[in-house]
Amino acid sequence: MPRIYVALDIEATGMDPERDEIIEVAAVKFRDEQVLERFETLVQPRRPLPLAVSSLTGLTMRDLRRAPTFAQVAPRLRQFVRNHPIVGQSPDYDLQMLAAQGLELRNPVYDTFRLATILLPDLPAYSLASIAARLGISVAQQHRAMADVETTMAVFLGLCDLLREYDLETLRRLADYTAQAGLPESDVFEAIYRELAEQGIGALGGALAERLRSTVPGVSHAAELVFLLPRERPPRLEPTGEAPVIDPQWVAGLYSPDGPFAVTLSNYEFRAGQVAMAEAVTRAFNEGGQLLVEAGTGTGKSLAYLLPAILHAVERGETVVVSTETLALQDQLYAKDLPLLRRALEAAAERDSRLARAARFRATVLKGRANYLCLRRWFLRQREPFQSRAEALLAAKITAWLPQTETGDRAELHLSNEEQLAWAQVAESEGACVPNRCLFHRRNQCFLYRARATAEGAHIVIVNHALLLSDLLAESRVLPPYRYLVVDEAHHLVEEATQQFGFQVTHDDVRELIRRTLGVDHVGRFVGALGELWTGLAAVPEARARALAQELGEKLTEWWPRVEALQQQAETLFLSLGDIAQRHPVENGGYDRQIRITEALRHETAWMTVEEIGQSLTTHLRTVVTALHWASLRLEELPESVRDELSELMTELDVLERRAREMHERLQEVLFQPRAERVYWLSWRPQPPAVSLNMAPLEVASLLNELLFSRLETCVLTSATLTVDRSFGYIRQQLGLADADELVVDSPFDYATSTLLCLAEDVAEPGEPGYQRQVSEALINLLRVTRGRALVLFTSHSALQAAYRAIKRPLEQEGILVLGQRLDGSPRQLVERLKARPETVVLGTNAVWEGVDVPGEALSVLVIVKLPFAVPSDPVFAARCEAYADPFHEYAVPQAVLRFKQGFGRLIRSTRDYGVCVVLDRRIVTRRYGQLFVQSLPPCTVRRTSIVQIPRLAQEWLTRHQERLAASTAATEGR
Template structure:
């Protein structure tokens, strides 16, 4: 590419162009790989550099004191950049900062981040360093302007090289889609396309595409060729006919000091609790039934259930399904624990034929339908004009990704929230597919059913709770038949069942239905499936097809006003529902609101108008159903050759008819025929605007028993948090597991020696005057004393922001970095910064109460600002409380205790860990139910104390633990974490 570009980067004191200042600028002018000129300078700011910036860049006021001010730098930079295209990593921020300082650049701008999200869909993160690593580019330094500019230039050139690997047809589409999306990067796609076309490179794709166009109308580029060729299906797992009993004593030996893991894992620790759990799982697999296991942190529960499950599945030729709540645990099991288990089995395979057979186990991950691209919907969608920038950009990402993907899983794509919404138009969904009619499924190209076929051949199938539960209700099951189930993170099962056994109807659902059924374009032509069917039939030479096309055209003219009325009635209904939400006060000043649809709401004057509009709306929905059904029946009467020509449109007719009936039935239930065993509510979200009608079952225990537990031979449910006061009574009642066996496996960690639990006695209760002020003051004293190394957990973002504003400046003046969730980054980003720089405090809310793993001294202090009780106005929580004689103690407290235990579990993650947990909620001490929280924790050293004493106690405890650990290490007694085996 002979064009000249300028790679540009700045460093600044913050992210706000109006308040923050530039402290460094660098740029490189280049053509291809030739560097033509460099520009680099520090810039003197008017105010001190914040600690958070110094910690990243290494720049201090001492470095900047003699640098020029920006007004002296700006003319030189403008002359350097001139009119050349600017290349940067997310350069909008850099350009806004320059403009705020008086240098406005209107050059074309190409974003390496945006290019990478299209061309490198498999990256887990899109930082400049991550993109560079994927392209094989070494990065010596980060967060300095010239180093980042050099990396940006190399990344841009590497991405252009990737583009040259596509055929011309694909490049043409990428250029067109990015143009429609309004991306300046379309120039880059266009330039590479022209370069290859002029050089005669990439013509093979064009030749293949031409052959494909001739053979299969509607398919336009070479990347699609692969989807029209049949693929082999893996053979199904067949029962071996053997019904051996797992030898629990032998299994226990495998976890011992001379067992297979000790031979394979460096530093492996023999853990009696892990053996107890593995043997209990094995007995349950032998005898059938249900088992509840609470396995404390460090037990190694994943390997405790995976090894017996593998033996059982391989010996009997049966599938064992493992379900998790989080993607992180799914990934850990598949990418870390199962390979580790296979390696251990292979290492010892010569010792026992059972180990050799088990080492041949097959495992796979299966996700919910909506994670997979539907090829039928994707190719249909390309026939229609894009309605938004997000749709066009999604099309570009899919086009670049299709030649690469084997799974069709959207997790391989980096999608914005708007693109995620557009993904729903091309994703698999329940009711959106008729497998026996689908061309792609018959050829084994359908991503979803290929994943299902792989699962049918696997011994271990890893899923998440959402798929596990939604599959129970699906007409066409995704999961293969199974009779043995292990549910990890089982404390989330009730919440997930509440969501999956309920439903939601949003305004966008009706809009999408209308768009897909029938519409008019700007030229007055009919669109949607009915419009496309009419056009397709009219274009065929068959006389019967053209005759039906004329009949259908008359019907479309008749139906269009009804479909248009459906759209207007839906808009009117949701406008009225929005008014109802606005007339009910929001909790805690939140912009997001939930309003339970109680009998009192149904007796409000506005509800009568809702019912009136709802009646008209449901009538129009029935008309749409009738129209779709009529068209489907009439097409079935046409000759087979005609039906084959429009088979995809016929499938879409069936799909949309079912979707319309589903919307009709759900609206009918919520508006006119509510059921006593269900709760209904409205949800209004401010950003992005969203209004929905919702339903959830009041209780899920009976549904779980009917749909899941009663169909299984074996079910093991495990988590680190299942008991309250050492009792499974609450979780039993929630899940309806009256006959399950129980096992509590205590953590192998010595909490009494390693962990101090400080309970504040003199702080105001949450909600009382002065509470937030006392929290802020206590945090300041505590975090000064410990020099950070802390995670502070809040139950609301408003409380987090209040503390952040109060403690950030005074702590950072003393060299302690303060980072807030959703303020300074995502939970993952903040945790990584805490690991890299222990003199840091991370403030987090819901997403940080679970899943955060920071072993070692970087996290030595955990503060729980408030006991995590549910919001009383939450519709489902409020409705369920009504079923209890004492809802607070029978329902609210146990729920909060389990949540509290999850938060507490962030502190100690290995045998060498130690720390202090501070609870700034006096109710732990003053209320009777506070003992439930304390007694549900491992046996720590407990101090009930004043807030003034907490900093000293924490500091002394940490110093004592450091001395103890040093002495232990010197004596050769230091323990070692077991990695995933100890998780």
């Protein structure tokens, strides 16, 4: 590429172009790998440097006081950049900052972040350093302008080299799709396409294409060529026909101080609780039935159930399914725990034939069908024009990714929220496939069914709760047959069942159905499946096909006005529902609202209008069902050769008919025929505007028993939080497990010695005058003396924002960084910053109450601002409360206690950890139910005290443990 580029980067006092200032600018002018010129300068700001920026960049006001002002820098920078294309990592921010300070650059701009999301789909993160590492580029320093510019230049050149490995047809499509998306990077794809074409490289370029050239001559697009070739089906797991009883004591011995784990694994610690759990799980696999296990933090519950599961699965040749809630635990099980187990089993294989067999276990991760690309829908979708920038950009990402992927899993792609929505158009979905008609399924190319076939050959199949439950409703179309199940993070099972056994209908759902079924383009031609069918039939020379084409054309003219009316009525219906939602304010609802559809609401005049619109809408929706059914029946009358030619469209018609029937049934139920055992509600969001109709079952215990538990031989359910005051009563009732065995395994951590629990007695109750001020003052006073090292948990984002505004400046003036979830980054990003700089406070909401793991002194203080009760106006919560004689004590309190225990579990993550947990909700002291919260925790050192005394108590506790730890370390080093 002979063109000259300028890599550009700035550092600034913040992210707001209206308020923040530039403090450093750097640029490099380059052609290919040759650096032509450099530009670098600090810039003097008018206001002090924020702590967060200083901690990231290492710059101080002393460095900046003698620097030129931006007004002095701007003319030199403009002269340097001239009209050359600008290369940057997410450069929109840099350009906005420059423009806000008077330098507006209108050059072409190429974003290395955006290019990387297309060309490196497998990266877990897309920071400049992550992209550089993937390309083998060393990064000496980050968050300084010149270092980032040099890295950006190297990354851009590396990404261009990657592009040269694609075949010309793929490059052509990438250039076209990115151009349709309005991306300037299309110029880069176009330039490299022309470069390769001018060099005389053939239609198939790149390593993959070269391997395939001789297989199917004449095919130009490597990504498509891959899927024209049949693939071998993975072997299935064959039952051994044996059912040996595995001795629990023998299993326990494997965890002993001289067992294979201790011999093989570094840092292995013998834990009696882990052994007790492993023995109980082994007995459950031997004898059948259900087992509830609460395993305290640090038990090592994953290894406690995985080893018995593997031994059982291998000896019997049967699959054991392990279900989790979070992606983090799925990754831990598959990428960390199972490889550790295999190493331990292999090391002990010579001594025991059973362990030698177990070491050969096979495992896989299986996800819900919506995670997998549907090749039929993908190639069908390419025939239609893109309706949005997100659809075109998604097409570019899939095009670049297809030659690389083995799984077709969207987790391998970096997708924005808009692209995630567009993914639904090309993803596998329930009822969207007729396998015996699908070309890709017949050739074993279908990603979903290859994943399922791999699972059929695995001893351990790791899934999430969403797939476990949705597959029950789909009659096991994804998961292989199984009789043995382990449910980890089982405290989430009721919540997930509530979602999976319910449904939602949105305006987008109706629009998508209409778009895929029948529409008219800008020149008046019929489009959608029925329109394409008409065009396809007309192109077939067979007489019956042409006759059907003529008949279908007449039908389309008859159906189109009704489909158009359906579209208009859907618009009117969801606007009316939005009006209803806005007229019903909800307690603690903020801008987003959930309005329960009660009998009282159904008698309002506004709802009667909704019903009138709904009657007309569902009538026209029946027309769509009839039209699709008619077309499918008539196609069956055609010769087989014609049906083979139109097989993709026939599958699409079947899918759309099922979708239309399902949508009709759901709308009928919500609007006109509600069922007593279900709850219905409206969800409304103002920006972007969105309304949905929702249903959930009032209780899930009977459904879980009917669909899941009754079909299993053994089910083990475990979590760190299943009991309330050491009783499984609440979770038994929620899950319908009256006869399950139970085991409580206490944490091996010494909470009484390591953890101080401070309960504020004199803070105002939530909602009382002065509450927010007292909370903010308490946080400032506490976190000042502890120098941060803290995680503060809130139950709403509005409360988090209020505290953030109140405490940020006072604490940062003393060198304590304050970071807020969604304000300064994602939970993962904030936790990483806390680990890197302990003098930090992280404020978090729902996503931070569990799953956060910060061992060591970086997290020494945990503050629970408010007891985590559900919002009373939540439709499902409110409806379920009506089933109890005393809903608060029987339902609301136990639910909150389990959530409270999850939050508390963030503090102590290892045997060396110590810390202080502060609860700023006096109800834990003043209300009788407050005792349940405290008694459900491990036995800590508890202090009921005033908020004034909490900082002193915390400081003394932390200082004493720091001195003890320092003395212990010194003694160890002395020996």
